[in-house]
Amino acid sequence: MPYWMLRLRFRPPLLAQIERRIGEVERAHPGELRFVVEHALELGDLMDRVSPRQRALELFGLLRVWDTERNNGVLIYVLYADHAVEIVADRGLARSVPQEQWDALCREVEVQFRAGRCGEGALAAINGAARLLERHFPAGAAAGELPDQPLLL
Numbered sequence: 001m002p003y004w005m006l007r008l009r010f011r012p013p014l015l016a017q018i019e020r021r022i023g024e025v026e027r028a029h030p031g032e033l034r035f036v037v038e039h040a041l042e043l044g045d046l047m048d049r050v051s052p053r054q055r056a057l058e059l060f061g062l063l064r065v066w067d068t069e070r071n072n073g074v075l076i077y078v079l080y081a082d083h084a085v086e087i088v089a090d091r092g093l094a095r096s097v098p099q100e101q102w103d104a105l106c107r108e109v110e111v112q113f114r115a116g117r118c119g120e121g122a123l124a125a126i127n128g129a130a131r132l133l134e135r136h137f138p139a140g141a142a143a144g145e146l147p148d149q150p151l152l153l
Helices: 003-009 012-026 043-047 052-062 099-114 118-136
Strands: 032-038 073-079 084-089
Touching: 012 032, 012 118, 032 052, 032 118, 052 073, 052 084, 073 118, 084 099, 084 118, 099 118
Parallel strands: 032 073
Antiparallel strands: 073 084
């Protein structure tokens, strides 16, 4: 899948909407969200059978989502070619929100992406992550350590 296809699905107005929503939800909970969409895995990763989860963990490190003062980073990763969604939460959040809850949210959101509803899928992922964080943590704004802008790879 070529990169330009991703740019057709995630146009500037949608990217701005995602960025605004991340900023809004971060004011209601202590999590730091990062939203990343990758058009497809590189050939070498495909040959090495890198899973979407493995790639999400790699990006979690490369983008320094783990490097927040309160260990409260959350990466929402979408592998667009596979319509796969993975959420990786840093250890400060993972102690309270079980991975099974993040995984359930991922499976719900994947339905939106498979149906071609990228905007709805992106916002459902952000809103779902916010609900989990609000349920498990007291209200309080995050420190704004990570960029709110979505990243297209």
